[in-house]
Amino acid sequence: MGFLGLLGLIGMFTGNYGFYGFFGFFGFFGISSQTDDELLRKNIARAGFNAFIVSNVALVLSIVIIGVTETIEFAALMIAIIFVIQLLVFIFSFNYYEKRGDT
Numbered sequence: 001m002g003f004l005g006l007l008g009l010i011g012m013f014t015g016n017y018g019f020y021g022f023f024g025f026f027g028f029f030g031i032s033s034q035t036d037d038e039l040l041r042k043n044i045a046r047a048g049f050n051a052f053i054v055s056n057v058a059l060v061l062s063i064v065i066i067g068v069t070e071t072i073e074f075a076a077l078m079i080a081i082i083f084v085i086q087l088l089v090f091i092f093s094f095n096y097y098e099k100r101g102d103t
Contacts, residue, residue, distance in 0.1 A: 002029040039101075047093035055086040 005026035011019030062078040 002026055002032070040098075043094055043097040046097055047090050050093040051086040051090035054089045055082060058082045058085060 002025055005023050007025075008020050008023035011017060011022075059082060062075075062082060066075045066078065
């Protein structure tokens with residue numbers, strides 16, 4: 001996921017400041033410095049599952065709301081919001097599971 005940070009370079013060439021947020025993906029290279037063990041894989045899987053559930057619930061709600069409002073601008077906004085929310089859920093869940101340890 002760290003390589004998605006390279007998409008931030010598009011913002012430098014196009015002048016679209018929205019692409020600069022992709023530079024935050026470089027933080028995922030910090031995970032690569034950890035030793036690969038079973039607990040790390042388990043924590044990544046659990047955090048990914050949490051993000052998956054939140055993404056599915058948010059997508060269902062946004063599809064219903066988009067169907068009611070029928071605006072393309074709202075659809076684009078919801079895609080961006082869901083993308084950010086699922087990443088934040090993954091990051092916070094992963095950090096929580098790593099700090100808590102195996103219980």
